[in-house]
């Protein structure tokens with residue numbers, strides 16, 4: 049920490065790294081101190097748009113920089129394990145993009161390492177920090193919908209030549225489940241908890257990863273979740289939470305700050321839009337602010353997105369993959 053500022057590093061200068069770097073400017077007590085890219089030209093372009101003190105062509109050099117407090121891992125999920133371990137092994141706090149790892153074995157090892165070294169580690173599940181999602185949690189906590197009986201979520205977009213190559217590449221953890229379906233699973237378990245039964249089936253792309261997947265959760269208390277993700281069609285990308293006293297719809301794109309919360313009590317077509325304050329930005333500044341707060345308190349784990357939350361999410365993703373027969377090379381290591 050320099051004065052009251054937390055000094056950030058960004059590892060990997062791809063698409064999401066750019067959005068995150070832009071939002072970091074909205075965090076008063078954050079400073080972008082260093083960036084690392086494998087590619088010289090990418091590094092220069094990134095540094096031009098987001099100036100900072102250090103620029104490296106090596107991820108290791110970033111991890112070794114003594115002036116960096118925390119590193120944001122923005123590489124494909126296939127590399128989160130390797131890059132998070134690299135940073136933790138240099139005693140750097142880490143905010144790691146979702147999917148946190150390829151499987152729960154990797155996730156467990158990453159968390160164990162952070163705990164042993166007493167270094168902060170959090171999965172960048174940004175939705176959990178967004179104002180509209182916090183409002184949803186508040187409504188559910190005061191039982192505004194009665195007993196929740198179902199969670200119905202869809203997330204889909206039609207990929208194009210401009211979409212990242214990693215989406216369909218099995219070596220980079222491609223497939224709709226780990227990329228977008230993870231948000232559907234996150235909401236279902238955040239609202240209903242760990243399912244008692246999981247079913248899943250998928251349609252493979254020509255590369256073998258899931259281009260569409262349908263997931264069903266069943267709970268012994270009578271609740272269900274139906275989750276669908278697709279890389280081949282544009283879907284409403286909405287989430288519905290249905291209870292005995294009403295239902296809530298998180299409108300298009302339910303996982304982003306652009307979503308609104310619509311509440312209907314008893315009569316489904318009468319919907320009240322719940323007001324939520326919105327700040328400018330993509331929405332990544334909320335999680336970054338939270339990380340800063342945790343670091344200033346000396347925490348090694350977020351009380352909001354806990355290690356147990358990440359492990360449960362990864363374990364459930366493993367079970368879904370098992371049911372739908374989605375395998376990655378890293379599973380065999």
Ligand SMILES: NC(=O)c1ccc[n+]([C@@H]2O[C@H](COP(=O)([O-])OP(=O)(O)OC[C@H]3O[C@@H](n4cnc5c(N)ncnc54)[C@H](OP(=O)(O)O)[C@@H]3O)[C@@H](O)[C@H]2O)c1
Pocket residue numbers: 059060061062063064065084085086087090091122123124125127145146147172174212213214220226227
């Ligand atoms: N939270 C969100 O809203 C959100 C949104 C999009 C993506 N994500 C997550 O963020 C991660 C990155 O996604 P992205 O869309 O930013 O991907 P991307 O545009 O492809 O960028 C990934 C970057 O990772 C680096 N990298 C390191 N090893 C690589 C390899 N073997 N192959 C390809 N790239 C490699 C590259 O950076 P350098 O060449 O600069 O080293 C590359 O530009 C994914 O895990 C994804 O799930 C999160």
